[in-house]
Amino acid sequence: MRQYEMVTIFQADLEDHKIAVEDIEGVVRNLGGEIGKSSPWGKRRFAYPIQKQTEGFYALLSFSLDPAQVSELERLIKLKTQVLRHLVIALDEA
Secondary structure: OEEEEEEEEEEOOOOOHHHHHHHHHHHHHHOOOEEEEEEEEEEEEEEEEEOOEEEEEEEEEEEEEOHHHHHHHHHHHHOOOOEEEEEEEEOOOO
């Protein structure tokens, strides 16, 4: 298992962002990962429009996951229509 962080930008007009974040956490758990910390950053304005939207809801998720499962995680996140952007970063081992 390796440590990762993921920043996800959701559509700003979602009714409940907490459910959307829990859905992403469920995807990580289904792939055999463990959630370390989840912190919502809130709604922020974009520097440029993304998919014709000017605002988004940001959330940071820290988790551990098998490196072979990261590509599957990204594939499953891309299928979610409420996710505008995401970025998975592997943390240093040290």
